[in-house]
Amino acid sequence: MKNVNIKSVVIALTLIATLSSCENDYQDEKPSIAAIAVANENFSTLEGAAIQGGVAGVLSNSNPNDPSGKYTVFAPTNDAFAKLGLVNSGSLGVLQNSFLTNTLLYHVSNGSLMANQIMAGGTSASALSINRRFISRGSDLYINGSKIILTDVAASNGTVHAIDKVMIATGVNIVDSAILLKDSKVFKSPELTFLVQAVISSGLAPTLSNPANNFTIYAPTDAAFKAAGFATIQDVANAPQAVLQQVLLNHAISGGKFTSEQTATTATTAGGGTLTYSPFLNGVFTVKSNGNTIPANMVIPDIQCSNGVVHIIDRVLLP
Template identity: 80%
Template sequence: MKNINIKNALLALTLMGTLVSCDTEYKNETPSIAGIAVANPNFSTLEGAAVQGGLVGVLSNSNPNDPSGHYTVFAPTNDAFARLGLVNAGTLGGLQNSFLTNTLLYHVSNGDLLASAIINGGTSASALGVNRRFISRGSDLYINGSKIIQTNVNASNGTVHAINKVMIATGVNIVASAILLKDAKVFKAPELTFLVQAVITSGLAPTLSDANANFTIYAPTDAAFKAAGFATIQDVANASPAVLQQVLLNHAIGGGKFTSEYSGTTATTAGGGTLTYGLFTDGIFTIKSNGITTPANMVIPDIQCSNGIVHVIDKVLLP
Protein backbone atom coordinates (compact mmCIF):
# COMPACT_ATOMS: atom_id res chain seq x y z
CA MET A 1 0.00 0.00 0.00
CA LYS A 2 2.88 2.37 0.79
CA ASN A 3 4.40 1.92 -2.71
CA ILE A 4 1.06 2.69 -4.32
CA ASN A 5 0.79 5.90 -2.30
CA ILE A 6 4.28 6.94 -3.36
CA LYS A 7 3.47 6.33 -7.03
CA ASN A 8 0.24 8.29 -6.71
CA ALA A 9 2.08 11.15 -5.04
CA LEU A 10 4.68 11.26 -7.83
CA LEU A 11 1.94 11.23 -10.45
CA ALA A 12 0.14 14.05 -8.67
CA LEU A 13 3.33 16.11 -8.49
CA THR A 14 3.98 15.59 -12.20
CA LEU A 15 0.45 16.62 -13.11
CA MET A 16 0.66 19.65 -10.80
CA GLY A 17 3.94 20.67 -12.46
CA THR A 18 2.31 20.42 -15.86
CA LEU A 19 -0.77 22.39 -14.79
CA VAL A 20 1.30 25.10 -13.13
CA SER A 21 3.45 25.31 -16.23
CA CYS A 22 0.41 25.61 -18.50
CA ASP A 23 -0.93 28.44 -16.34
CA THR A 24 2.45 30.19 -16.40
CA GLU A 25 2.75 29.72 -20.16
CA TYR A 26 -0.66 31.31 -20.66
CA LYS A 27 0.34 34.36 -18.64
CA ASN A 28 3.81 34.75 -20.13
CA GLU A 29 2.79 33.69 -23.64
CA THR A 30 6.06 31.75 -23.87
CA PRO A 31 5.69 27.98 -23.53
CA SER A 32 8.01 25.83 -21.47
CA ILE A 33 10.17 23.21 -23.13
CA ALA A 34 7.50 20.61 -22.39
CA GLY A 35 4.89 23.03 -23.72
CA ILE A 36 6.77 23.35 -27.03
CA ALA A 37 6.67 19.56 -27.42
CA VAL A 38 2.93 19.55 -26.68
CA ALA A 39 2.17 22.39 -29.10
CA ASN A 40 4.34 21.20 -32.01
CA PRO A 41 3.06 18.08 -33.82
CA ASN A 42 6.62 17.34 -35.00
CA PHE A 43 7.55 16.57 -31.38
CA SER A 44 4.57 14.38 -30.43
CA THR A 45 6.73 11.27 -29.93
CA LEU A 46 9.12 13.29 -27.78
CA GLU A 47 6.11 14.40 -25.74
CA GLY A 48 5.12 10.76 -25.25
CA ALA A 49 8.72 9.88 -24.31
CA ALA A 50 8.79 12.65 -21.69
CA VAL A 51 5.54 11.36 -20.21
CA GLN A 52 6.71 7.73 -20.12
CA GLY A 53 10.16 8.73 -18.88
CA GLY A 54 8.73 10.86 -16.07
CA LEU A 55 10.27 14.14 -17.22
CA VAL A 56 7.21 16.22 -18.12
CA GLY A 57 7.22 18.00 -14.76
CA VAL A 58 10.98 18.58 -14.96
CA LEU A 59 10.87 20.13 -18.44
CA SER A 60 7.79 22.19 -17.56
CA ASN A 61 9.48 24.09 -14.75
CA SER A 62 12.58 26.07 -13.85
CA ASN A 63 15.94 24.28 -13.62
CA PRO A 64 17.00 24.21 -9.95
CA ASN A 65 20.55 23.20 -10.91
CA ASP A 66 21.42 26.33 -12.89
CA PRO A 67 21.39 30.01 -11.79
CA SER A 68 19.49 30.92 -14.96
CA GLY A 69 16.77 28.41 -14.18
CA HIS A 70 17.10 27.21 -17.78
CA TYR A 71 17.78 24.00 -19.69
CA THR A 72 19.00 23.42 -23.22
CA VAL A 73 17.33 20.49 -24.97
CA PHE A 74 18.41 18.89 -28.24
CA ALA A 75 14.97 17.66 -29.25
CA PRO A 76 14.57 14.67 -31.61
CA THR A 77 11.75 15.10 -34.10
CA ASN A 78 9.14 12.45 -34.83
CA ASP A 79 11.22 11.42 -37.85
CA ALA A 80 14.24 10.97 -35.54
CA PHE A 81 12.31 8.55 -33.33
CA ALA A 82 10.90 6.78 -36.40
CA ARG A 83 14.45 5.89 -37.45
CA LEU A 84 14.52 3.62 -34.38
CA GLY A 85 11.14 2.12 -35.28
CA LEU A 86 9.40 4.35 -32.72
CA VAL A 87 6.71 5.82 -34.92
CA ASN A 88 4.49 7.24 -32.18
CA ALA A 89 4.08 7.42 -28.42
CA GLY A 90 2.49 3.97 -28.38
CA THR A 91 5.59 2.25 -29.75
CA LEU A 92 7.71 3.64 -26.91
CA GLY A 93 6.42 0.70 -24.89
CA GLY A 94 9.20 -1.29 -26.58
CA LEU A 95 11.75 0.57 -24.45
CA GLN A 96 12.63 0.08 -20.81
CA ASN A 97 11.54 3.16 -18.85
CA SER A 98 14.92 3.62 -17.16
CA PHE A 99 16.66 3.55 -20.53
CA LEU A 100 14.15 6.01 -21.95
CA THR A 101 14.64 8.42 -19.04
CA ASN A 102 18.44 8.25 -19.37
CA THR A 103 18.18 8.75 -23.14
CA LEU A 104 16.12 11.91 -22.64
CA LEU A 105 18.58 13.21 -20.00
CA TYR A 106 21.36 12.71 -22.56
CA HIS A 107 19.57 15.34 -24.71
CA VAL A 108 19.41 17.88 -21.86
CA SER A 109 22.01 20.24 -20.41
CA ASN A 110 22.00 23.02 -17.83
CA GLY A 111 21.70 26.67 -18.85
CA ASP A 112 21.19 28.18 -22.29
CA LEU A 113 23.51 26.91 -25.04
CA LEU A 114 22.71 29.11 -28.02
CA ALA A 115 23.66 28.26 -31.59
CA SER A 116 26.32 30.97 -31.60
CA ALA A 117 28.21 29.07 -28.88
CA ILE A 118 28.14 25.72 -30.71
CA ILE A 119 31.43 25.29 -32.55
CA ASN A 120 33.22 22.44 -34.29
CA GLY A 121 35.27 20.41 -31.84
CA GLY A 122 33.38 21.74 -28.83
CA THR A 123 31.73 19.60 -26.20
CA SER A 124 28.72 19.92 -23.93
CA ALA A 125 27.98 18.02 -20.74
CA SER A 126 24.58 16.32 -20.62
CA ALA A 127 22.28 15.92 -17.63
CA LEU A 128 23.17 12.22 -17.81
CA GLY A 129 26.78 13.16 -17.04
CA VAL A 130 28.12 12.07 -20.44
CA ASN A 131 29.59 14.68 -22.79
CA ARG A 132 28.32 15.22 -26.33
CA ARG A 133 30.58 16.60 -29.03
CA PHE A 134 29.92 19.01 -31.89
CA ILE A 135 31.12 18.23 -35.41
CA SER A 136 31.01 20.34 -38.57
CA ARG A 137 30.51 18.44 -41.80
CA GLY A 138 30.32 20.70 -44.83
CA SER A 139 27.73 23.35 -44.05
CA ASP A 140 25.97 21.16 -41.46
CA LEU A 141 26.54 21.03 -37.72
CA TYR A 142 26.11 17.81 -35.74
CA ILE A 143 25.89 16.88 -32.11
CA ASN A 144 27.47 13.41 -32.05
CA GLY A 145 25.94 11.78 -35.14
CA SER A 146 22.73 13.85 -35.10
CA LYS A 147 22.28 16.83 -37.41
CA ILE A 148 21.03 20.02 -35.80
CA ILE A 149 18.17 21.05 -38.09
CA GLN A 150 16.68 23.97 -36.15
CA THR A 151 18.22 26.20 -33.51
CA ASN A 152 17.35 28.69 -30.77
CA VAL A 153 13.69 27.92 -30.18
CA ASN A 154 12.99 30.05 -27.12
CA ALA A 155 11.16 28.54 -24.14
CA SER A 156 10.21 30.05 -20.81
CA ASN A 157 12.67 27.72 -19.11
CA GLY A 158 15.41 27.45 -21.73
CA THR A 159 16.34 26.78 -25.32
CA VAL A 160 15.42 24.03 -27.77
CA HIS A 161 17.39 22.83 -30.81
CA ALA A 162 15.79 20.21 -33.08
CA ILE A 163 17.87 17.21 -34.25
CA ASN A 164 17.26 14.49 -36.84
CA LYS A 165 18.45 11.41 -34.86
CA VAL A 166 17.94 10.24 -31.29
CA MET A 167 21.22 10.25 -29.37
CA ILE A 168 22.02 7.14 -27.33
CA ALA A 169 24.64 6.73 -24.61
CA THR A 170 24.94 3.62 -22.47
CA GLY A 171 27.38 4.91 -19.85
CA VAL A 172 29.25 1.57 -19.87
CA ASN A 173 31.90 -0.13 -22.02
CA ILE A 174 31.29 -1.83 -25.36
CA VAL A 175 30.87 -5.34 -23.97
CA ALA A 176 28.62 -4.20 -21.13
CA SER A 177 26.57 -2.22 -23.66
CA ALA A 178 26.04 -5.32 -25.78
CA ILE A 179 25.04 -7.25 -22.67
CA LEU A 180 22.49 -4.54 -21.78
CA LEU A 181 20.90 -5.14 -25.17
CA LYS A 182 21.12 -8.91 -24.78
CA ASP A 183 19.51 -8.85 -21.36
CA ALA A 184 16.69 -6.55 -22.51
CA LYS A 185 17.70 -3.72 -20.20
CA VAL A 186 17.60 -1.25 -23.11
CA PHE A 187 15.24 -2.35 -25.85
CA LYS A 188 12.68 -4.95 -24.79
CA ALA A 189 13.43 -6.94 -27.95
CA PRO A 190 17.20 -7.61 -27.66
CA GLU A 191 19.11 -8.25 -30.88
CA LEU A 192 22.76 -8.74 -29.91
CA THR A 193 22.61 -12.14 -28.19
CA PHE A 194 24.74 -13.87 -30.83
CA LEU A 195 27.32 -11.08 -30.79
CA VAL A 196 27.75 -11.31 -27.02
CA GLN A 197 28.33 -15.06 -27.30
CA ALA A 198 30.84 -14.49 -30.11
CA VAL A 199 32.77 -11.97 -27.99
CA ILE A 200 32.88 -14.41 -25.06
CA THR A 201 33.88 -17.44 -27.17
CA SER A 202 36.54 -15.51 -29.07
CA GLY A 203 38.25 -14.32 -25.89
CA LEU A 204 37.99 -10.65 -26.92
CA ALA A 205 35.83 -9.56 -23.98
CA PRO A 206 38.77 -8.15 -21.93
CA THR A 207 40.01 -6.12 -24.92
CA LEU A 208 36.58 -4.65 -25.71
CA SER A 209 35.96 -3.93 -22.01
CA ASP A 210 39.25 -2.05 -21.53
CA ALA A 211 38.50 1.37 -20.07
CA ASN A 212 41.57 2.82 -21.80
CA ALA A 213 40.58 1.55 -25.24
CA ASN A 214 38.76 3.58 -27.86
CA PHE A 215 37.07 1.64 -30.66
CA THR A 216 34.49 2.00 -33.35
CA ILE A 217 32.54 -1.26 -33.43
CA TYR A 218 30.11 -2.45 -36.11
CA ALA A 219 27.79 -4.77 -34.20
CA PRO A 220 25.84 -7.36 -36.24
CA THR A 221 22.33 -8.21 -35.11
CA ASP A 222 21.16 -11.74 -34.32
CA ALA A 223 19.50 -11.86 -37.75
CA ALA A 224 22.83 -10.96 -39.34
CA PHE A 225 24.59 -13.86 -37.60
CA LYS A 226 21.85 -16.26 -38.70
CA ALA A 227 22.18 -15.06 -42.30
CA ALA A 228 25.95 -15.69 -42.04
CA GLY A 229 25.34 -19.35 -41.16
CA PHE A 230 25.05 -19.36 -37.36
CA ALA A 231 21.60 -20.85 -36.91
CA THR A 232 21.67 -20.92 -33.10
CA ILE A 233 23.55 -19.46 -30.15
CA GLN A 234 25.10 -22.89 -29.67
CA ASP A 235 26.58 -22.70 -33.16
CA VAL A 236 28.39 -19.55 -32.09
CA ALA A 237 29.51 -21.12 -28.81
CA ASN A 238 30.86 -24.18 -30.70
CA ALA A 239 32.74 -22.14 -33.32
CA SER A 240 36.52 -21.91 -33.36
CA PRO A 241 37.65 -19.07 -31.06
CA ALA A 242 40.38 -18.15 -33.54
CA VAL A 243 37.88 -17.91 -36.41
CA LEU A 244 35.46 -15.83 -34.35
CA GLN A 245 38.28 -13.56 -33.26
CA GLN A 246 39.30 -12.99 -36.87
CA VAL A 247 35.69 -12.20 -37.81
CA LEU A 248 35.09 -9.86 -34.86
CA LEU A 249 38.34 -7.96 -35.39
CA ASN A 250 37.05 -7.20 -38.87
CA HIS A 251 34.27 -5.22 -37.16
CA ALA A 252 36.60 -3.06 -35.06
CA ILE A 253 38.39 0.17 -35.97
CA GLY A 254 40.76 2.08 -33.71
CA GLY A 255 39.32 5.38 -32.47
CA GLY A 256 35.67 5.86 -31.59
CA LYS A 257 33.92 7.86 -34.31
CA PHE A 258 30.36 8.97 -34.85
CA THR A 259 28.98 8.71 -38.38
CA SER A 260 29.36 12.48 -38.77
CA GLU A 261 33.14 12.19 -38.22
CA TYR A 262 33.89 9.79 -41.04
CA SER A 263 35.90 10.89 -44.05
CA GLY A 264 37.29 8.91 -46.95
CA THR A 265 35.96 5.72 -48.48
CA THR A 266 37.92 2.97 -46.70
CA ALA A 267 39.21 2.04 -43.25
CA THR A 268 41.63 -0.59 -41.95
CA THR A 269 40.21 -2.89 -39.30
CA ALA A 270 41.88 -4.14 -36.12
CA GLY A 271 42.31 -7.48 -37.90
CA GLY A 272 44.12 -5.91 -40.86
CA GLY A 273 41.15 -6.07 -43.23
CA THR A 274 39.63 -3.29 -45.30
CA LEU A 275 36.13 -1.88 -45.02
CA THR A 276 34.63 0.21 -47.81
CA TYR A 277 32.09 2.90 -47.02
CA GLY A 278 29.18 4.05 -49.13
CA LEU A 279 28.08 7.66 -49.51
CA PHE A 280 27.22 9.57 -46.36
CA THR A 281 23.46 10.09 -46.66
CA ASP A 282 21.12 11.44 -44.00
CA GLY A 283 23.66 10.71 -41.27
CA ILE A 284 24.46 7.10 -42.20
CA PHE A 285 26.42 5.09 -44.74
CA THR A 286 26.80 1.46 -45.80
CA ILE A 287 29.80 -0.74 -44.95
CA LYS A 288 31.23 -3.50 -47.11
CA SER A 289 33.94 -6.01 -46.27
CA ASN A 290 35.84 -8.24 -48.69
CA GLY A 291 33.90 -11.34 -47.63
CA ILE A 292 30.37 -10.13 -48.44
CA THR A 293 28.79 -9.29 -51.79
CA THR A 294 26.35 -6.58 -50.69
CA PRO A 295 27.04 -3.85 -48.12
CA ALA A 296 25.72 -3.83 -44.58
CA ASN A 297 23.22 -1.17 -43.55
CA MET A 298 23.16 0.65 -40.23
CA VAL A 299 20.26 -0.38 -37.99
CA ILE A 300 21.11 1.85 -35.00
CA PRO A 301 24.10 4.16 -35.54
CA ASP A 302 26.07 6.27 -33.09
CA ILE A 303 25.63 4.52 -29.72
CA GLN A 304 28.12 6.17 -27.36
CA CYS A 305 29.83 3.80 -24.92
CA SER A 306 32.44 4.64 -22.30
CA ASN A 307 35.25 3.28 -24.48
CA GLY A 308 34.04 3.89 -28.03
CA ILE A 309 31.14 4.11 -30.44
CA VAL A 310 28.93 1.21 -31.56
CA HIS A 311 26.95 1.10 -34.81
CA VAL A 312 24.47 -1.78 -35.02
CA ILE A 313 24.44 -3.27 -38.55
CA ASP A 314 22.42 -5.88 -40.45
CA LYS A 315 25.23 -8.08 -41.86
CA VAL A 316 28.31 -9.84 -40.55
CA LEU A 317 31.41 -8.26 -42.10
CA LEU A 318 33.27 -11.40 -43.11
CA PRO A 319 36.99 -10.87 -43.76
Protein backbone atom coordinates in the same frame (compact mmCIF):
# COMPACT_ATOMS: atom_id res chain seq x y z
CA MET B 1 18.72 11.15 -42.59
CA LYS B 2 15.94 13.09 -44.34
CA ASN B 3 15.83 16.05 -46.70
CA VAL B 4 16.89 18.46 -44.03
CA ASN B 5 16.38 21.69 -45.96
CA ILE B 6 12.69 21.04 -46.61
CA LYS B 7 12.06 19.55 -43.19
CA SER B 8 13.87 22.38 -41.41
CA VAL B 9 11.60 24.90 -43.11
CA VAL B 10 8.47 22.94 -42.22
CA ILE B 11 9.49 22.54 -38.59
CA ALA B 12 10.62 26.14 -38.35
CA LEU B 13 7.35 27.50 -39.72
CA THR B 14 5.30 25.28 -37.43
CA LEU B 15 7.32 26.24 -34.38
CA ILE B 16 7.13 29.93 -35.25
CA ALA B 17 3.36 29.64 -35.61
CA THR B 18 3.16 27.83 -32.27
CA LEU B 19 5.28 30.39 -30.49
CA SER B 20 3.38 33.29 -32.08
CA SER B 21 0.12 31.79 -30.87
CA CYS B 22 1.51 31.39 -27.38
CA GLU B 23 2.72 34.97 -27.37
CA ASN B 24 -0.70 36.24 -28.40
CA ASP B 25 -2.44 34.20 -25.73
CA TYR B 26 -0.04 34.94 -22.92
CA GLN B 27 1.16 38.41 -23.84
CA ASP B 28 4.77 37.53 -24.59
CA GLU B 29 4.99 34.82 -21.91
CA LYS B 30 6.93 31.99 -23.52
CA PRO B 31 5.77 28.36 -23.17
CA SER B 32 7.91 25.87 -21.26
CA ILE B 33 10.04 23.31 -23.07
CA ALA B 34 7.45 20.62 -22.31
CA ALA B 35 4.65 22.87 -23.58
CA ILE B 36 6.47 23.36 -26.89
CA ALA B 37 6.53 19.59 -27.37
CA VAL B 38 2.83 19.35 -26.49
CA ALA B 39 1.83 22.16 -28.86
CA ASN B 40 3.89 21.03 -31.83
CA GLU B 41 2.91 17.94 -33.79
CA ASN B 42 6.51 17.41 -34.94
CA PHE B 43 7.40 16.54 -31.34
CA SER B 44 4.42 14.35 -30.43
CA THR B 45 6.58 11.22 -29.95
CA LEU B 46 8.98 13.22 -27.79
CA GLU B 47 5.98 14.35 -25.74
CA GLY B 48 4.95 10.72 -25.20
CA ALA B 49 8.52 9.76 -24.36
CA ALA B 50 8.79 12.57 -21.81
CA ILE B 51 5.59 11.39 -20.14
CA GLN B 52 6.55 7.70 -20.14
CA GLY B 53 10.09 8.51 -19.05
CA GLY B 54 8.93 10.74 -16.21
CA VAL B 55 10.67 13.93 -17.35
CA ALA B 56 7.70 15.95 -18.61
CA GLY B 57 7.30 17.62 -15.22
CA VAL B 58 11.00 18.42 -15.08
CA LEU B 59 10.92 20.16 -18.45
CA SER B 60 7.81 22.10 -17.48
CA ASN B 61 9.57 23.93 -14.67
CA SER B 62 12.63 26.01 -13.90
CA ASN B 63 15.94 24.18 -13.60
CA PRO B 64 16.87 23.99 -9.89
CA ASN B 65 20.40 22.85 -10.74
CA ASP B 66 21.44 25.95 -12.68
CA PRO B 67 21.58 29.58 -11.47
CA SER B 68 19.81 30.69 -14.65
CA GLY B 69 16.94 28.28 -14.06
CA LYS B 70 17.30 27.20 -17.70
CA TYR B 71 17.74 23.96 -19.64
CA THR B 72 18.98 23.31 -23.15
CA VAL B 73 17.22 20.45 -24.93
CA PHE B 74 18.31 18.88 -28.20
CA ALA B 75 14.87 17.66 -29.19
CA PRO B 76 14.45 14.69 -31.58
CA THR B 77 11.62 15.13 -34.07
CA ASN B 78 9.03 12.46 -34.80
CA ASP B 79 11.11 11.43 -37.82
CA ALA B 80 14.12 11.01 -35.52
CA PHE B 81 12.21 8.55 -33.33
CA ALA B 82 10.83 6.79 -36.42
CA LYS B 83 14.39 5.89 -37.45
CA LEU B 84 14.43 3.64 -34.36
CA GLY B 85 11.10 2.11 -35.36
CA LEU B 86 9.29 4.31 -32.83
CA VAL B 87 6.65 5.72 -35.14
CA ASN B 88 4.43 7.22 -32.44
CA SER B 89 4.12 7.47 -28.67
CA GLY B 90 2.34 4.10 -28.55
CA SER B 91 5.39 2.30 -29.96
CA LEU B 92 7.58 3.50 -27.08
CA GLY B 93 6.52 0.39 -25.18
CA VAL B 94 9.41 -1.53 -26.79
CA LEU B 95 11.80 0.48 -24.60
CA GLN B 96 12.57 -0.08 -20.94
CA ASN B 97 11.45 2.97 -18.97
CA SER B 98 14.80 3.39 -17.23
CA PHE B 99 16.57 3.41 -20.59
CA LEU B 100 14.03 5.86 -21.99
CA THR B 101 14.51 8.22 -19.05
CA ASN B 102 18.28 8.14 -19.38
CA THR B 103 18.03 8.65 -23.14
CA LEU B 104 15.91 11.75 -22.65
CA LEU B 105 18.27 13.13 -20.01
CA TYR B 106 21.12 12.63 -22.46
CA HIS B 107 19.41 15.25 -24.64
CA VAL B 108 19.26 17.78 -21.79
CA SER B 109 21.92 20.07 -20.34
CA ASN B 110 21.99 22.83 -17.75
CA GLY B 111 21.84 26.46 -18.78
CA SER B 112 20.65 27.99 -22.03
CA LEU B 113 23.09 27.23 -24.85
CA MET B 114 22.42 29.36 -27.89
CA ALA B 115 23.43 28.42 -31.43
CA ASN B 116 26.11 31.11 -31.60
CA GLN B 117 27.76 29.48 -28.57
CA ILE B 118 28.01 26.07 -30.22
CA MET B 119 31.46 25.50 -31.65
CA ALA B 120 32.51 22.62 -33.88
CA GLY B 121 35.06 20.52 -32.02
CA GLY B 122 33.56 21.50 -28.68
CA THR B 123 31.64 19.41 -26.19
CA SER B 124 28.58 19.81 -24.00
CA ALA B 125 27.84 17.89 -20.82
CA SER B 126 24.44 16.22 -20.64
CA ALA B 127 22.24 15.75 -17.60
CA LEU B 128 23.76 12.25 -17.42
CA SER B 129 27.23 13.83 -17.03
CA ILE B 130 28.23 12.27 -20.34
CA ASN B 131 29.67 14.71 -22.86
CA ARG B 132 28.25 15.12 -26.35
CA ARG B 133 30.49 16.25 -29.23
CA PHE B 134 29.77 19.03 -31.72
CA ILE B 135 30.93 18.11 -35.21
CA SER B 136 31.03 20.16 -38.39
CA ARG B 137 30.46 18.36 -41.68
CA GLY B 138 30.26 20.62 -44.71
CA SER B 139 27.77 23.34 -43.91
CA ASP B 140 25.97 21.20 -41.31
CA LEU B 141 26.50 21.01 -37.57
CA TYR B 142 26.01 17.78 -35.65
CA ILE B 143 25.79 16.83 -32.02
CA ASN B 144 27.29 13.33 -32.02
CA GLY B 145 25.72 11.72 -35.07
CA SER B 146 22.57 13.86 -35.01
CA LYS B 147 22.18 16.84 -37.32
CA ILE B 148 20.97 20.05 -35.70
CA ILE B 149 18.16 21.12 -38.02
CA LEU B 150 16.65 24.05 -36.11
CA THR B 151 18.15 26.25 -33.40
CA ASP B 152 17.24 28.74 -30.69
CA VAL B 153 13.57 28.01 -30.05
CA ALA B 154 13.02 30.07 -26.92
CA ALA B 155 11.14 28.61 -23.96
CA SER B 156 10.32 30.07 -20.55
CA ASN B 157 12.77 27.64 -18.95
CA GLY B 158 15.45 27.41 -21.62
CA THR B 159 16.24 26.76 -25.27
CA VAL B 160 15.28 24.02 -27.71
CA HIS B 161 17.28 22.87 -30.72
CA ALA B 162 15.68 20.27 -33.01
CA ILE B 163 17.75 17.27 -34.17
CA ASP B 164 17.13 14.60 -36.79
CA LYS B 165 18.23 11.51 -34.84
CA VAL B 166 17.77 10.26 -31.27
CA MET B 167 21.08 10.24 -29.38
CA ILE B 168 21.88 7.10 -27.38
CA ALA B 169 24.54 6.66 -24.72
CA THR B 170 24.95 3.61 -22.50
CA GLY B 171 27.41 4.99 -19.95
CA VAL B 172 29.32 1.69 -19.96
CA ASN B 173 31.98 0.02 -22.12
CA ILE B 174 31.38 -1.68 -25.45
CA VAL B 175 31.03 -5.20 -24.03
CA ASP B 176 28.72 -4.15 -21.20
CA SER B 177 26.67 -2.15 -23.71
CA ALA B 178 26.09 -5.28 -25.79
CA ILE B 179 25.18 -7.19 -22.62
CA LEU B 180 22.61 -4.51 -21.74
CA LEU B 181 20.91 -5.23 -25.03
CA LYS B 182 21.16 -8.99 -24.53
CA ASP B 183 19.65 -8.78 -21.07
CA SER B 184 16.75 -6.61 -22.24
CA LYS B 185 17.77 -3.59 -20.17
CA VAL B 186 17.57 -1.29 -23.18
CA PHE B 187 15.13 -2.62 -25.77
CA LYS B 188 12.63 -5.21 -24.64
CA SER B 189 13.45 -7.27 -27.74
CA PRO B 190 17.25 -7.73 -27.63
CA GLU B 191 19.08 -8.31 -30.89
CA LEU B 192 22.73 -8.79 -29.92
CA THR B 193 22.61 -12.17 -28.16
CA PHE B 194 24.77 -13.88 -30.79
CA LEU B 195 27.31 -11.05 -30.75
CA VAL B 196 27.72 -11.26 -26.98
CA GLN B 197 28.34 -15.00 -27.24
CA ALA B 198 30.90 -14.39 -29.98
CA VAL B 199 32.73 -11.81 -27.87
CA ILE B 200 32.83 -14.17 -24.88
CA SER B 201 33.84 -17.26 -26.85
CA SER B 202 36.51 -15.39 -28.81
CA GLY B 203 38.28 -14.22 -25.67
CA LEU B 204 38.16 -10.60 -26.87
CA ALA B 205 35.95 -9.30 -24.03
CA PRO B 206 38.90 -7.89 -22.00
CA THR B 207 40.20 -6.03 -25.06
CA LEU B 208 36.81 -4.56 -25.99
CA SER B 209 35.99 -3.56 -22.42
CA ASN B 210 39.38 -2.03 -21.59
CA PRO B 211 38.91 1.72 -20.96
CA ALA B 212 42.35 2.35 -22.45
CA ASN B 213 41.12 1.05 -25.82
CA ASN B 214 38.81 3.17 -27.98
CA PHE B 215 36.97 1.58 -30.88
CA THR B 216 34.33 2.06 -33.50
CA ILE B 217 32.40 -1.21 -33.52
CA TYR B 218 30.02 -2.41 -36.22
CA ALA B 219 27.77 -4.78 -34.28
CA PRO B 220 25.79 -7.39 -36.27
CA THR B 221 22.30 -8.28 -35.10
CA ASP B 222 21.18 -11.81 -34.29
CA ALA B 223 19.51 -11.98 -37.72
CA ALA B 224 22.82 -11.01 -39.33
CA PHE B 225 24.63 -13.89 -37.58
CA LYS B 226 21.93 -16.34 -38.68
CA ALA B 227 22.22 -15.13 -42.27
CA ALA B 228 26.00 -15.72 -42.05
CA GLY B 229 25.44 -19.38 -41.16
CA PHE B 230 25.23 -19.36 -37.35
CA ALA B 231 21.79 -20.91 -36.90
CA THR B 232 21.93 -20.96 -33.08
CA ILE B 233 23.88 -19.39 -30.26
CA GLN B 234 25.45 -22.80 -29.70
CA ASP B 235 26.85 -22.64 -33.23
CA VAL B 236 28.64 -19.45 -32.21
CA ALA B 237 29.89 -21.01 -28.98
CA ASN B 238 31.21 -24.06 -30.89
CA ALA B 239 33.07 -22.03 -33.52
CA PRO B 240 36.89 -22.07 -33.29
CA GLN B 241 38.17 -19.22 -31.17
CA ALA B 242 40.57 -18.09 -33.91
CA VAL B 243 37.71 -17.85 -36.41
CA LEU B 244 35.58 -15.78 -34.05
CA GLN B 245 38.51 -13.48 -33.33
CA GLN B 246 39.15 -12.96 -37.02
CA VAL B 247 35.48 -12.18 -37.69
CA LEU B 248 35.03 -9.85 -34.73
CA LEU B 249 38.24 -7.92 -35.33
CA ASN B 250 36.94 -7.26 -38.83
CA HIS B 251 34.16 -5.24 -37.18
CA ALA B 252 36.47 -3.05 -35.08
CA ILE B 253 38.16 0.20 -36.09
CA SER B 254 40.63 2.01 -33.85
CA GLY B 255 39.16 5.24 -32.45
CA GLY B 256 35.50 5.80 -31.65
CA LYS B 257 33.78 7.78 -34.41
CA PHE B 258 30.20 8.86 -34.92
CA THR B 259 28.78 8.63 -38.45
CA SER B 260 29.19 12.39 -38.78
CA GLU B 261 32.94 12.03 -38.16
CA GLN B 262 33.59 9.29 -40.71
CA THR B 263 34.87 11.09 -43.82
CA ALA B 264 37.24 8.52 -45.38
CA THR B 265 36.01 6.02 -47.98
CA THR B 266 37.88 3.08 -46.43
CA ALA B 267 39.21 2.04 -43.03
CA THR B 268 41.60 -0.62 -41.78
CA THR B 269 40.13 -2.97 -39.22
CA ALA B 270 41.77 -4.18 -36.02
CA GLY B 271 42.26 -7.51 -37.80
CA GLY B 272 44.08 -5.94 -40.73
CA GLY B 273 41.15 -6.07 -43.15
CA THR B 274 39.60 -3.24 -45.12
CA LEU B 275 36.11 -1.80 -44.83
CA THR B 276 34.65 0.30 -47.62
CA TYR B 277 32.05 2.97 -46.94
CA SER B 278 29.36 4.29 -49.23
CA PRO B 279 28.94 8.06 -49.57
CA PHE B 280 27.53 9.72 -46.46
CA LEU B 281 23.81 10.01 -47.11
CA ASN B 282 21.14 11.40 -44.79
CA GLY B 283 23.30 10.80 -41.73
CA VAL B 284 24.43 7.21 -42.40
CA PHE B 285 26.43 5.08 -44.80
CA THR B 286 26.68 1.42 -45.70
CA VAL B 287 29.71 -0.72 -44.80
CA LYS B 288 31.23 -3.45 -46.98
CA SER B 289 34.14 -5.79 -46.27
CA ASN B 290 36.21 -7.94 -48.62
CA GLY B 291 34.16 -11.06 -47.83
CA ASN B 292 30.78 -9.46 -48.54
CA THR B 293 29.06 -8.99 -51.89
CA ILE B 294 26.24 -6.95 -50.31
CA PRO B 295 27.04 -4.06 -47.95
CA ALA B 296 25.68 -3.86 -44.42
CA ASN B 297 23.11 -1.23 -43.55
CA MET B 298 23.00 0.57 -40.24
CA VAL B 299 20.10 -0.47 -38.00
CA ILE B 300 20.92 1.82 -35.07
CA PRO B 301 23.96 4.05 -35.57
CA ASP B 302 25.91 6.23 -33.14
CA ILE B 303 25.51 4.51 -29.76
CA GLN B 304 28.01 6.21 -27.47
CA CYS B 305 29.84 3.90 -25.04
CA SER B 306 32.46 4.78 -22.47
CA ASN B 307 35.25 3.49 -24.71
CA GLY B 308 33.95 4.09 -28.20
CA VAL B 309 30.97 4.17 -30.52
CA VAL B 310 28.81 1.24 -31.66
CA HIS B 311 26.82 1.08 -34.89
CA ILE B 312 24.37 -1.83 -35.07
CA ILE B 313 24.33 -3.31 -38.59
CA ASP B 314 22.30 -5.92 -40.44
CA ARG B 315 25.10 -8.11 -41.88
CA VAL B 316 28.20 -9.83 -40.57
CA LEU B 317 31.33 -8.27 -42.13
CA LEU B 318 33.25 -11.30 -43.35
CA PRO B 319 37.06 -11.02 -43.64
